[in-house]
Amino acid sequence: MNIISILDQIDSTHIPDSLNPVQAELAAAVQKIANTPANELINDLIDKAVIFGLKVLAAMAIYFIGAWLIRKIKSILMRIFERKKTDAAIASFVQSITSIALTILLIITTVGTLGIDTSSLAALLTGGGLAIGMALNGTVQNFAGGIMILIFRPFKAGDYIEAQGYSGTVSEVNITSTKLTTVDNRVIIIPNGILSNGTINNYSERTMRRLDITVNVEYGASSEHTKEVLASLIADDARVLTSEKGAPADPFIALSALNDSSIQFVVRIWTRSEDYWGLHFDLLDKIYNELPKQGIKFPYPKLDILINSNE
DSSP, X not given: OOHHHHHHHOOSSOOOTTSOHXXXXXXXXXXXXXXXXXXXXXXXXXXXXXXXXXXXXXXXXXXXXXXXXXXXXXXXXXXXXXXXXXXXXXXXXXXXXXXXXXXXXXXXXXXXXXXXXXXXXXXXXXXXXXHHHHHTHHHHHHHHHHHHHHHXXXXXXXXXEEETTEEEEEEEEOSSEEEEEOTTSOEEEEEXXXXXXXXXXXXXXXXXXXXXXXXXXXXXXXXXXXXXXXXXXXXXXTTOBOGGGTOSSOOEEEEEEEOSSOEEEEEEEEEEGGGHHHHHHHHHHHHHHHHHHTTOOOOOOOOOOOOOOOO
């Protein structure tokens, strides 16, 4: 039974019993309209249109004012971050999160002003956020790790660090990962989640580093003479720092161990962090070339065998 057939069965006083509830409700509405004077119907439509128009204007006002406030808040945050010299990555991340949260709140408020029930929309957003959070569990962990790194700054771009079994110069720190450039020009990308929870050895944190070198010479070499030669090699290099130049201690040379086939000397000197490896390799080269010239020989593994001959 269609609407036309329903209308044909309706008069101004009676609704047929043969109609089902939905058809009866439709018929009652049609009957009410038919019995309402035209001027009352027009006035009712005008009132509803005016009320809806006012709601639309209010929603538009709320939206435009809210959008202006969001831009203002972002601008204030930017000035605060610039004044405190906050890292650009964390500043951008905080601004984005703040903008997204406020925009969602503004949309819900605007829709609610139109008279639309927003409880289902809020539940949908909550459920969607939970599902996205579970799906992006590892990514969220990297975000959190990136925030911790950018706030506490255990290292920065340009530092030479060792972490997660890799060592290299930090070339980039972003909100989800950190890039290292190794000495052989490989790029290592480490997720911030595991990086923030692991051990980080930052070689560039201090301006000075202590260089330790062990030197093995054969038995029979003079301890005093060996230390004098090593001291002269150190004194000739301007990269070696002393307490007068701000180092925590003066160069230290001592006999440190008596091994099976050699005696071992330890050399401890301070130098600037940027001079560490250059001094390390140059000093090894000097030791290898100069000690033999001074009659100090390097050892070879030896084994003494005593044969007992019985008649």
